[in-house]
Amino acid sequence: ATERKAVFLFFGGTGDLAYRKLYPSLFNLYRKGNLRSHFAVIGTSRAKMDDDKFRAAIKKSLADSGNRTDSKEASDFVSHFYYQDHDVTDTAHYAVLKDLMDKLDKKYKAEGHRIFYLSMAPQFFGTIAQDLKTQGLLSEGNDVFNRLVIEKPFGRDYDSARLLNDALSKSFDEDQIFRIDHYLGKEMIQNIEALRFGNTLVESLWNNRYIDNIQVTLSEKLGVEERASYYDNSGALRDMVQNHIMQIVSLLAMEQPVAFTDTDIRAEKVKALRSLRVYNVADAATNFVRGQYGSINEQADYRHEDNVPHDSTTETFVAGKLLFDNYRWSGTPFYIRTGKMLADKFTRVDVVFKRPLVDIFAFPQSQNTPLAANVLTIFVEPHAGFSLQLNAKTNDTGFSTEPIKLDYLVDAQKSKDTPEPYERLLHDVLKGDGTNFSSWPEVSYAWKFVDQIRRVWDLQEPQFPNYTPHSMGPAAAEELIQRDHREWVYRL
Ligand code: NAD
Incomplete structure (x- = not known):
């Protein structure tokens, strides 16, 4: 592994994300040799503690x-960690961070490379970035890098994001x-590009001539848990659709990039998002449905969760139909859905191909059921893999067909060895590779699309709750797709 050099400064350095994901990911990079001797990590937050306690x-x-x-x-690794209490709104105090960064830079010979990771409430992102610059924390020189890593959410609508x-x-x-979207760090999301652009069999059929529709499902089994106060201000549309789902959809929809570089890939994703149809009021109302879980059993009722108002109109479920107005996709819808307290926890993409134009097996005297559609499923989590549904002959004397599946599931050992999203993404930041981060144009097109749905929803009080816990969402999510004479591939 190539050793990377940098001093890291983590804002929100005592937070849940830092302890649960970021530090263990750095340790993995250390064990693999991507970090070795020339790095240091500073954690900051308002809490007081010394280096030993940290x-x-x-x-x-x-x-x-x-x-x-x-x-x-492990001991060598943690010896690279330092703690400095700091209130991010105290501009004068950034001088203390600057001195510590400079000192550690010299001590570990990090060559002036700096990574600032903002792992805290987004209302502070702007101030921190500004103070980092005005208080002289960015290092100078031709060969140094200064990189800013931003957690989600990036705004709550287009205007605030801008x-x-x-x-x-x-x-x-x-x-x-580097705007984090941790779905872009997932193995099987990154595999979309390999699957499409590494296989003639796939990419030559990847268009509206052969694909009937594409379905993206991000299903969560749990309710809001302890994130309720954040979630109730956000809802599923902002929390999952604007970022993760729009990123996945743009990877599925984009044209082939000139080369596998961040600049080329971003250019294609942006082009795809630009051709995504932004709905008018009437179309937004018919093409998107929202839901909130609830039941007579208050244990599984969103409005009775801790820190959720009893009259909350926040959606915990979204389903929608997306249309691209371009040559590749015109007429082939992308259906998306995501929600909390659903039947199971998984993420998958189902690509449903068109049936053969003529079904020669289904002549009037035959007892044959019509041919099933070919379906390519990308299993993102919890198990990683692909499945391809084809039609084959049944093994009997007559002649009928049945759908069979070619399955590839990543085995347990390989899954165990697969880097966690945050390890991958931190490694990308160290390398300066922006491929798996959301660029500003992507973020802005995604917000413009989502804002239009929100605008329509805000005009009308929803009838909530409208779906039972452990189902796959409200009846309207079924109607949305059945109206088009289609159905969800994953059904209960
Ligand atoms: P957290 O509340 O656990 O941690 C926040 C940190 O900020 C703490 O270290 C706190 O001490 C510090 N802090 C708060 N106010 C401060 C101030 N004025 N000055 C200095 N420090 C201050 O939050 P978290 O769950 O770790 O989330 C951090 C970021 O990551 C958020 O943007 C969140 O949306 C995002 N995120 C978190 C998760 C997760 O699983 N926890 C997942 C995805 C995204």
């Missing part, structure tokens, strides 16, 4: 994610900003 907390975070921490390797982006871009150029 290092103990890091060890605990490694242990909690299944690592042994009695090794020399304000945030304007604030960030006063201090950082677009190629220095």
Whole structure:
């Protein structure tokens, strides 16, 4: 592995995400040699603690994610960690962070490379970025890098996202900003590109002549849990559709990039999003449905969750139909759905091919059922793999056909060895590869699309709750697709 050099500064360094995902991911990079001697990590938050206590907390975070921490390797790793309490709204205090960064840069010979990771409430992103620049924390020189990593959410509509982006871009150029969408770090999401552009069999059929529709499902089994106060202000449309689903859809819909580079891939994703039809009021109302879970059993009733108002109109489920107005996709809809408290936890993409134009097996005297559609399923999680449904002959004396499946499931060992999204994404940040991050144009087109749905929803009070816990959402989500004489491939 190539060793990368950098001083990291984590804002929100004592937060849930940092302990649960970010530090264990750095440890994996350390074990693989991507980080070795020339790096240091500074954690900051308002809490007071010394380096030793912070290092103990890091060890605990490694242990909690299944690592042994009695090794020399773990001790060496945590010796690179430093803690500095800091209130992000205290501009004068950034000088303390600057001195510490400069000192650690020298000590570990990090060559001036800096990564600023904002893992905290988004209302602080703009201020932090500004203070980093004005208080002199960005290092200077021709060969150094300064990179800003931003957690979600990136705004709550187009206007707020644009304000945030304007604030960030006063201090950082677009190629220095890494907007996290952790779905882009998932193995099987990255595999969409391999599957499409590495296989004649797939890409030559990847268009409206052969594909009838594409379905993307991000299904969660749990309710809001402890994120309720955040979630109730956001809802499924903002929390899942604007970012994760739009990113997955753009990878599925884009044209072939000139080369496998971040610049080329982003250009194609943006082109795809530009041809996504932004709905007028009437179409937004018919092509999107929302839901909220609830039942007489208050244990599984969104409005009775902790920190949720009893009259909340926040949606915990969305289903929708997306249409691209371009030569490749005109007439082939993309159906999407996501929600909480559904039947199961999984993410999958189902690509439904058109049936053969003529079914020669279904002549009047035959007893044959009509041919099933070919379906290519990409299983993203919990199990990674592909499945291809084909028609084959049944093994009897007559002649009838039945659907069979070619399955490829990533085996347990390989799954275990697959890097976690955050490990991959942190590695990409160290390399300066923006492929698996959301660029500003992508974010802005996604918001413009989603805002239009929100606008229509905000005009009318929803009839909530409207779906039973552990179902696959409200009846309207079935009607949405049945109206087009289709059905969800994954059904209960
Ligand atoms: P958290 O509430 O657990 O942590 C927030 C951190 O910010 C804490 O370290 C806190 O001390 C610090 N902080 C708050 N106010 C501060 C101030 N004025 N000055 C300095 N520090 C301050 O949050 P989290 O769950 O770790 O989430 C962090 C970010 O990651 C958020 O943007 C969130 O939306 C995003 N995110 C989190 C998860 C997750 O699984 N936790 C998943 C996806 C995205």
